[in-house]
Amino acid sequence: MNAELLAWQIGRNIRFYRNRFGLTQKEVCSRMKCDRRFYQRIEVGKARTTVATLNRIADILSVPVHDLMSVNKLVLDDEASLLLFDWNHVDTENTAIWYRNQQFEILKVNNSFSDLIGVTSEKIVGQKLFQFLSAENRDLSNILADCESKGLTNFYFSYFKEKDHSFPLQIHPIPCFKINGEYLGSLSFAVPIRSNPKIQQLLIPFIQHLFHYSPILMASK
Structure with a gap:
């Protein structure tokens, strides 16, 4: 799977779970202590994310980090x-x-x-x-x-x-x-x-x- 596709997939996964749990981008950014523009780029697949960043987002969304990178849905x-x-x-x-x-x-x-x-x-x-x-x-x-x-x-x-x-x-x-x-x-x-x-x-x-x-x-x- 190429890097562009994976970035899009991860971004859409994150957005899906954020919406499911009723969180706003502002709330997630506040918990992550990160710039909102950077987070927005993650959700649209335009930012490179480290494992540490994905783990932090997974913790906030209460989902296993590997679920953010699979194609089961x-x-x-x-x-x-x-x-x-x-x-x-x-x-x-x-x-x-x-x-x-x-x-x-x-x-x-x-x-x-x-x-x-x-x-x-x-x-x-x-x-x-x-x-x-x-x-x-x-x-x-x-x-x-x-x-x-x-x-x-x-x-x-x-x-x-x-x-x-x-x-x-x-x-x-x-x-x-x-x-x-x-x-x-x-x-x-x-x-x-x-x-x-x-x-x-x-x-x-x-x-x-x-x-x-x-x-x-x-x-x-």
Whole structure:
């Protein structure tokens, strides 16, 4: 991950948590005993931050410092830029990608997702995710969605329907939030178990492209 992207990511992470805990920039600067202009540059990704500075900010925001530097969550200005981004121009090695809102309505998929379940994207978008899950997995998905809305996420497995049979997928969901902390939905990456994917290696390049082509910036729990 390049330095510019990392600086933007850290800045957006900090802003996300500051807003979540109801702190102003002035309050954070007062606790840090730093110049406000310097702090503002941190939040917009224009300042180099030392480990000591990040540790101090993490203490003030009551979050682990490593959470300020991860990509387990997306913080969006709005959903529009995510939906306008052409996912099929990014090499994801046939990884299925979809975005659903908090009502489980699928708003966007890539070609690999359509190919995987044998349904065109036109027939998928606007439908509930549950329509494509095996019945035994629907309760689990509700539980996982509740975890995602709290910023808790990890790999999990679920069964999707394809005509007269179902198949397991390894799924990596990324909860999506507005900068004010409002939960929007989930961006998910998935592959059939038989493909034995290296999802983490695929995830970072995709998000780097997402960052480059849209105003979306990343943040972590």
